[in-house]
Amino acid sequence: MSHRLEPLVVRHTRRLPLPTGPSGQGDVAARQFDAVLMSAGFKLSAELLRRLSGLSEGTVVDIAVRTLRTVRELVGDHVRHNVYFVDFPANVPDTFDFWTRCITEVLAEDETRERTLAQLASGVVNLLTLPSYGNYRHTYAEMLAHHGELIAAAGDRLTVLHLGGKAEDEISALYLALAGSGTPLGEDGLHDLRLLAGHCVDGPQPEAIPVRENRAVVNEARLSAGSGLLLDTVTDVLRLACALSGGDVTLQEPTRFRTLPRPVRRALLAGLDSVVAAAPGKLADVAVHREPWKRLGERLHPHEYPRWPHAAEVFAVARGEREARSFDSRVEELLGMNDVVGATELLTSAPGKLFRSLDRLLRTALDQDERDTVVAAAELVAPEVSGRVVLSVREHLHNRPEATGERRVFVNRLGRAWVTDDTRPTVPPMERKRLIAALDAEIGRRLPRVERVLVDPAVLDVALPLSGRATAAGLGVLPRGSVTPVDGELLRFFVYWKQAEQRTDYDLSGLLLDAEYNTVSWLSYTSLSRFEGEHSGDITEAPDGASEFINLRLGAVRSTFIVPQVNIFAGEGFEECEESFFGFMLREGEQQGRPFEPRTVRMKSELRGPGRVALPLAFRRARDGRWTAKWLHLYLRGTPSANRVEGNQVTVATLLRGIADREFVSVRYITGLLAGRGTTVTPWDGRSVPEGPVTYIGLERPEGLHADSRIITPENLRDLIPE
Template sequence: MVDRLEPLVIRHARRLPLPSGPAGQGGVVARQFDGALLSVGFKLSAELLERLSGLSEETVRQVAARTLDTVREMVGDHVRHNAYFVDFPANVPDTFDFWTRCIAGALADDASHDRTLAQLSTGVVDLLTLPSYGTYQHTYAEVLAAHDELIAAAGDRMTVLHLGGALEDEVTALYLALAGSTTPLGEEGLRDLRLLAGHCADGPQPEAIPVRENRAVVNLARLDSGADLLVDTVTDVLRLACALSDGDVTLAEPTRLRSLSRPVRRALIGALDTVVAQAPAKLADVTAHREMFKRLGERLHPHEYPRRPHAADVFAVARGEKRARTFDSRVEELLGANDVTGAARLLTAAPGKLFRSLDRLLRACRTQEERDAVVTAAEQVAPQVAGRVLLSVREHFHNRAEEVEELEGPEEADERRRVFVNRLGRAWVTTDTRPPVLPPERKRLIAALDAETRHRLPAPGHLLIDPDVLDVALPLSGKATAAGLGVLPRGSLSPVDGELLRFFVYWKQTSISTDYDLSALMLDASYATVSWLSYTSLTEVEGEHSGDIVDAPDGASEFINLRLGAVRGAFIVPQVNIFSGEGFEDVEESFFGFMLREAEQRGRPFEARTVRMKSELRGPGRVALPLAFLRGSDGRWRAKWLHLYLKGNPSHNQIEGNRVSVATLLRGIVERDFLTVRYLTGLMADHATATTLWDGKTVPDEPVTYIGLERPDGLHPDSRIITPENLRDLIPG
């Protein structure tokens, strides 16, 4: 169990649970362990190194082996990264010269000569039919031999592993943090919570589990342990049924429900019956997932439980045999009758729905009296609204145009666009035809939201802030952040320092030949194309492409090397196109990342300690846009985090075919103001005893609330520490 739980603590908390074992003289092995970690961009804190040095050598070796496996996977160093061109980024040929060389090789090969000659006679040659195209022409060992050793640089990434408590204490703390999160977790977080919930079922539980998806995963463990289920809606039971079938507890995608044992059926029927008996109006929730409830009824056999008539009502509603009027239909009826005040009054019974409907209600108002009624209703119920909803609405109205004519001319107003991103990261753009929200109501709402948020934030004491974290977007949903190392929420800005920027993608197919293509698009300040690097353009002024790999039974990598000083545009947009084969969610493994290094460092195509970000590619669509790079007015580059997926084509996706859609999406994200850490720390500072911007060197002797990208060594043990790994803890409940 240690092998499964310890990596979770390291990944989520950057802490190594307190190693246990016989005392000894482990100092030499501990320093060797620290040296091995340095090669992949990690190191032991002084406290952790000292603790390991007091253990036996064998204990330290065991800890080192487990930990190195974990951190190598975190950074993408657990696989071999080969490159098509053995000397990459040196000696990358011109694209046309390279293709000509491949054709010449095919003509010299008896097996492909006739086929290639026949293609040449038509004037079109399929590159995939050329023997030397798209497959490695050398071994991984030959790549290593072709490159000088990486020269260490001060700018190399260094992630510190800190000393944790006992494994059980660390696991319990992580479970309570994930289960009690005020924001939805991402796919990885839910998967980890499921393991932790099973292990911690008989231990301490969070005071509240506000996120329904988290509750479904916890209920799965409670069901196994015989504890009471935490359900207060019929949808909670449906989510649990999906969890029992290893399906989607968010209910965004349909789940094929499995047959259930009699004890499980009895528990779920009992939960449904209790919920409806206590609040019959909750039957209205069935209609939102009518088909899924029909399928659930087929699995639960409600006719076998005549003493549970309220549960039977759930499935009668799903089949249309019983009517349950929904809350939303009553709201729509009032709005259809132009009774905006009545609709706002009704929505106060569902504060979250009211807040999500504020823009629509204000646009429907015809008089100042109606507008005042809507805003007053929002002010009254604000204390009952979840913190992440408060912040989402605050961000929405901050970006809402007060008066289109005041902000831009009439011609530009017609070109306004709205960018939509669903919970899976699928993005699309449409024309924004909404009339504006008038300034008085917008400002009044923003003031009310700020006041409520400020009231909920805890007093931080001495607030110590890393300036680089201020432009990180608030994680209002784990769905806006991919799993990985150094990954920030969608909309975040982070500094990029270095001469060379190198992207990488790795994928390993499951069963069929799969071709992913790494590309980079350079755009000017008006989002027009300047140039690109891809398998169709191997070299440009900006840099080099490592070459196209078209099959990955044992895994494959592609790289793009960019000289930031030579980039002619204002934006760099890396993307991963699926040319053929399995999707991002179907391959055995796929991830994207970027490295930063200085020109004199050299090294192999992939060097773990230069990796700044490694992000899993597990989304819908056939084109992935993990992030973009923006050149500021000061000439410095910054990363803008996107986490987007375009639908693309079923096959043959290329950068040439999606340049316009990528530019449009990028514009929508870049020009939107996301709510950031700067906003919350500004509110927290009102209650702080002191607020200090950390200089990266010294830390106070007293306890602090530290908020930054990395945890400094030497903080007081009673400090509260917020880094990207637990940034969700900043979101008030």
């Protein structure tokens, strides 16, 4: 079992659980393992290399095979990345010349000439009918023969794998971290938690599981093991039922409830009964999810179990046979009567809801007394609000427009984005500033007392993961809103996809915008080469997997923004295909190599969102010529088919305008609060390592830190969010 879960530890922590096995002379195999890892952009720490060297050769080889499989998948090197133009980025033709050549080749063939002539006579030629268009014209091996070896460069990525503790200890620690996370996990995180929860159900448990979706996954494992359920609301039971049916525990998508075994039905009904018996007022939560409760009642048959009458009340409320007025409806009634003070007083009994309502309360208040009441209530209950909510409200208020008429960006928990005019009245500046100061003081009060923090400057503008739901799994993936430096002469981004059942055509494009968000140009299958760079060529189906690349010389780019996007032209969506991911590489000008070189990959992110257009991130050039990346993790609805960069450039520009200058709560904010409390915050120069223990915050864990140091990297960045 531990071998099956070992990849989870490597992916989440960049640690390899303590290798065990017969002693021997494994030093040669360990060095070979290290060399192969470096070709993929990874390396063994000195401590891990020493540990492996003392094991038998066979043991080292087994560990190497498992670990290499994990890290290659992390970076996207587990598949073969071919390109349409065999010499890419060299010898990419002009788009019109290329299309002309494809037509000329078809006209030379007797069996296709007549059909093509008919298309030409109509004035429109369907590229998909041309045999030489859209399919690889050479093998992967033939493509490799056209490219020289990658020349090593100082800027190549090198991710160090560190020595971990005993396998069971590492697995348990990871389970506790994910289950007890104060930040919602993404789809992949919930999947990993499910595996870990089943393994760790009889071991140590977190003191609290604040995120309801995490609790549902843990309860699923506890139910299977016959352990007691962790329930304190009726919605906990509904989420558990969704988990048991393989549905959406976030309750955002409808779940098709399965027929449940009698013991499971009894456990769910007993749990419902105990919750309602202890607090009848919690029946008010049923109305929020009335329809799912009705469908679940058809599976649970509560009428068959008269010994749990309180459980039956839940379904009576869902059917409308019993009234249980919700808390939100009482708040709405008061606000409908313009009773801001009454609504505020009611909301103080639910501090999280009060904080989420602050904007509305302040812009609804009619006079200074009412505004003072709202702010005073927020200051009073602030200690009872979760750190994640406090930071979210602080970020909202900091970015709140001081005038009407701005554009407002909406992003749901799945990453789907849209923009509309902001017609809300403004929040009064005095109250806004007072609240921000109060929230800063509250977060500062909760931060731990530490003497010294060592921080990598590259991580300062990384956003705190206030929600992990719309952040995809992968390598080097950072939360939405993060800004990181881009150092390199060549930027190359890529997409890979493999269709599951039907022909699927994804198109990689790069939109170039000026400082005013006007289109300068673009690279796509309709614009293969420009002064700034090249497109690798259009692949129109992927039964065995397909890749597309865009290569850009950053020094030649005339625009301010580069916005990569993946458009679904035809076929399966991002959540339907067998596999799909996006990433980018950085190279120096003199480096050669294959179109895809794993050690130059800076980021690889799974594409698993809604919509037909993906916007993973955007690159921005500052006035001094330096480039940064801003992480978006956004999806646009698009059209059912034939999405192209030409058709969505206005939407993308409008969306980017609304989000590019938004300031997210970042590592810089937290380190600033720590410094204000007397902590010594020192920028790390990448070389000198202090002798004593420190709190280190960076993109990668450096070697040589004291064993008692606290390490914060993107893998556990959520630990910076105070409870």
